[in-house]
Amino acid sequence: MAVDQEDEDVAIVDPPPLGKLGPRKCEMAVDNIENKVAFGVAYEEGGEMSTTIHGVPLKAGFIHVRVDGSIKGDALVPVPVVGEIETVDQAIGSHLAWPRDMIIFSPTVEKKKKAKVQGELQRVHALFNxxxxxxxxxxxxxxxxxxxxxxxxxxxxxxxxxxxxxxxxxxxxxxxxxxxxxxxxxxxxxxxxxxxxxxxxxxxxxxxxxxxxxxxxxxxxxxxxxxxxxxxxxxxxxxxxxxxxxxxxxxxxxxxxxxxxxxxxxxxxxxxxxxxxxxxxxxxxxxxxxxxxxxxxxxxxxxxxxxxxxxxxxxxxxxxxxxxxxxxxxxxxxxxxxxxxxxxxxxxxxxxxxxxxxxxxx
Incomplete structure (x- = not known):
């Protein structure tokens, strides 16, 4: 993947392939991958959390997600609970099935310059304290x-x-x-x-x-x-x-x-x-x-x-x-x-x- 020309000391690294990690933060889209409507956590590791939703087995091509917030609150979720959870706003805090090809995982950012690394460490240290x-x-x-x-x-x-x-x-x-x-x-x-x-x-x-x-x-x-x-x-x-x-x-x-x-x-x-x-x-x-x-x-x-x-x-x-x-x-x-x-x-x-x-x- 190309390096951002405006910040050449930051390298973008693609996320690992699906199925290799535990719960990870993600964004969710509907209709097309550019139409992001929500953000939250995806459960992609093998096990109960990644194969079922509320005890019901997931259909092929879907992944278990937790919706933490909305980008487009009035957008319709792909697998609604009729009368209860039909829009993204209604889904906040809930666990849903979402099409795997509509999940976007953020790439990791590796900072190369020592000064930027030290700045990040100072910020985290201050937050920690x-x-x-x-x-x-x-x-x-x-x-x-x-x-x-x-x-x-x-x-x-x-x-x-x-x-x-x-x-x-x-x-x-x-x-x-x-x-x-x-x-x-x-x-x-x-x-x-x-x-x-x-x-x-x-x-x-x-x-x-x-x-x-x-x-x-x-x-x-x-x-x-x-x-x-x-x-x-x-x-x-x-x-x-x-x-x-x-x-x-x-x-x-x-x-x-x-x-x-x-x-x-x-x-x-x-x-x-x-x-x-x-x-x-x-x-x-x-x-x-x-x-x-x-x-x-x-x-x-x-x-x-x-x-x-x-x-x-x-x-x-x-x-x-x-x-x-x-x-x-x-x-x-x-x-x-x-x-x-x-x-x-x-x-x-x-x-x-x-x-x-x-x-x-x-």
Whole structure:
């Protein structure tokens, strides 16, 4: 590609080919590539985020995008949700399918002159120092907070968390975006990426437990957005076959609330940290079909969350407590003590463990 004649000390480098990177910032066009209407993030790495949208498989030639802002707000999106998301303005903050040939990735700019490099470093350094971490950010994570709010936010980069096939039954990489790291640092509501990372952290310690190889006792199912269909059933059955006597954990987002499904010895336990929350009947039916069981235990008693937004942290704490119980009797103990509530301090432990793990792999 030609160098800009007005700034000969700047070289433009074409972006890597599609399919080689994780989430990346992009612009989106309609009708023709010059007609840019929106900007956001494209998920192009292999895995659930790049092959489905709201649990529905993407059609050939389409890519999973998140719309962050509009260039032409009244432009029509290529794959609308009729009556809800039809224009770019309506799509802001949403995840959509977008034609692959209408995605524009910005080229990287390599600055050759030392003076310009130093100027950029000074700007970033000043920006880094200007960030004031919030009170909920522990002192040892303040550098990570500044890194997230500056470097990650400006570049659209992510922190990759590689997982081998033993973690979820398939090799995959979790990509922690700036917003994932920030909500965890600020003790706000978390989602799939953070919970998956905590599961990877728990698995990393399985073989390090003195006297116990926990990988033969516990297993994880990835907390993706599932359609309760034959593909879901096949995945559950696959994980159960890999370890007949293992306790299997599957976080599941039900009506924007995280619950933990535990499958153990042909029984299904649904751990819900909110009292009086609707029971996930369709999920239970799908799981019963998958494990060929008829004795699912409805509304299993378990500790509750202290407020209204800590469900993800409660799911992580459920898994921690069950993994660390040497007698594997905690489900029965919880059933006998239905009034237990996790404190913020209880949930903060798993938050800090996750942050320590993220820092250790960077």
């Amino acid at each position: 200007s960030v004031n971490p919030k009170e909920d950010v522990p002192p040892r994570f303040r550098v990570l907070y500044k890194f997230s709010k500056t470097m990650m936010k400006e570049s659209g980069s992510s922190i990759p968390v590689p997982c081998d096939a033993q973690v979820f039954g398939m090799e995959r990489t979790i990509y922690l975006l700036e917003e994932n790291v920030t909500v965890l640092l600020e003790f706000n509501m978390i989602g799939q990426a953070v919970i998956s990372t905590y599961m990877a952290y728990l698995h990393s310690g399985f073989r390090d437990t003195p006297g116990r190889d926990l990988s033969s006792s516990f297993a994880f199912l990835h907390p993706a957005t599932y359609m309760l269909n034959d593909k879901f059933n096949a995945y559950v059955v696959q994980r159960l076959k890999e370890g007949v006597n293992r306790m299997n954990f599957m976080p599941f987002n039900y009506n924007l609330h995280w619950i933990l499904v535990v499958i153990w010895e042909s029984e299904i336990f649904i751990l819900n940290s909110l009292p009086h929350y609707p029971h996930p009947d369709e999920l239970e039916k799908a799981l019963m079909r998958a494990v060929r069981a008829h004795n699912a235990e409805l509304g299993r008693r378990c500790p509750k969350q202290p407020g209204g937004t800590e469900c993800g942290y409660a799911v992580m704490r459920f898994m921690k407590d069950l993994v660390e119980d040497p007698d594997m009797k905690l489900l029965d103990k919880w059933a006998a003590r239905s009034r237990k509530t996790y404190s913020n301090a209880d949930l903060d432990i798993v938050r800090l463990e996750t942050l320590d793990y993220i820092q250790s792999i960077m």
